[in-house]
Amino acid sequence: MLELLATCETDGLFPLIEKYMPKPAKVLESGCGAGRYVKYLHDRGWDVTGLELDKGTVDMVRKHWPELNIVLGDAADSPFKANTFDGIISLGVIEHWTEGPETPLAEIYRTLKPGGTALINAPVLNTVRKLKKTLWWNELTTDRSATKAWLRNGGNSPNRRKKEYKYWTYPTYGEFFEYRFTTKEFANAIKKAGFEIIEHRPIYEVDGLYHELNPKQMFVKYEKKQFILNTPGKVLNKTLSLVPFMHSHHQMAIVRKPKTKSSAAKRTKRHV
Numbered sequence: 001m002l003e004l005l006a007t008c009e010t011d012g013l014f015p016l017i018e019k020y021m022p023k024p025a026k027v028l029e030s031g032c033g034a035g036r037y038v039k040y041l042h043d044r045g046w047d048v049t050g051l052e053l054d055k056g057t058v059d060m061v062r063k064h065w066p067e068l069n070i071v072l073g074d075a076a077d078s079p080f081k082a083n084t085f086d087g088i089i090s091l092g093v094i095e096h097w098t099e100g101p102e103t104p105l106a107e108i109y110r111t112l113k114p115g116g117t118a119l120i121n122a123p124v125l126n127t128v129r130k131l132k133k134t135l136w137w138n139e140l141t142t143d144r145s146a147t148k149a150w151l152r153n154g155g156n157s158p159n160r161r162k163k164e165y166k167y168w169t170y171p172t173y174g175e176f177f178e179y180r181f182t183t184k185e186f187a188n189a190i191k192k193a194g195f196e197i198i199e200h201r202p203i204y205e206v207d208g209l210y211h212e213l214n215p216k217q218m219f220v221k222y223e224k225k226q227f228i229l230n231t232p233g234k235v236l237n238k239t240l241s242l243v244p245f246m247h248s249h250h251q252m253a254i255v256r257k258p259k260t261k262s263s264a265a266k267r268t269k270r271h272v
Helices: 002-009 014-020 036-042 055-064 102-111 127-134 144-153 183-192 205-212 231-240
Strands: 026-030 047-052 069-072 085-091 112-123 168-170 178-180 196-203 220-223 226-229 250-256
Touching (some): 014 250, 127 205, 183 250, 205 220, 205 226
Parallel strands (some): 026 047
Antiparallel strands (some): 168 178
């Protein structure tokens, strides 16, 4: 748990929380998992609540950190009243609904106060992933045996061929785990939910390098909940990061719930 908590010092999210949700804001982490940011913010003076669907995880967090306010509930159908929180954090949550992100986004909107800010991130179909998609890279490399079975005898088809999925899916074959949105798809879903986008930026570049451009962990290793870059990896990551959304694992939208409906449409600021 302490190793997980330490990632709050290095993942680049805390400065954004500090900037857009200054304490003592009343903050919700929707889909808080093991509660790392609930603990981190609580210890630094925020009025913070965690919402988590998995009862086993909730019990574990309550056992390790009994001082935290952890609520058992669904990020798409929470027990909170409307307009409750000054700020809401959603980290890698909205991509897990097969029907799309609309329902969890609507719940964030409902429970956020007018004028409140939310930090929402989700996996991005970045430039590297788009190229791999075009080349059928995963089907022809890591999932080669499944692709052979599909082509030879009509076995399970790749998820890209299944009409029930609205966006690019991960994994390539088998049970759905998550969507990976283009920047346009993500921004459109956010705006459709009624939010103003303050900033839209890439995040978790090192994670993206680890997952997409790291054969045999040539550039990045993952140890004790931390990514460790060697010198060539640092150079490659810095170079790729010059182009927004080139290889980042996730994208972050910093959004505001309008104080009035008439103020909902504002121009998106994209981080470069």
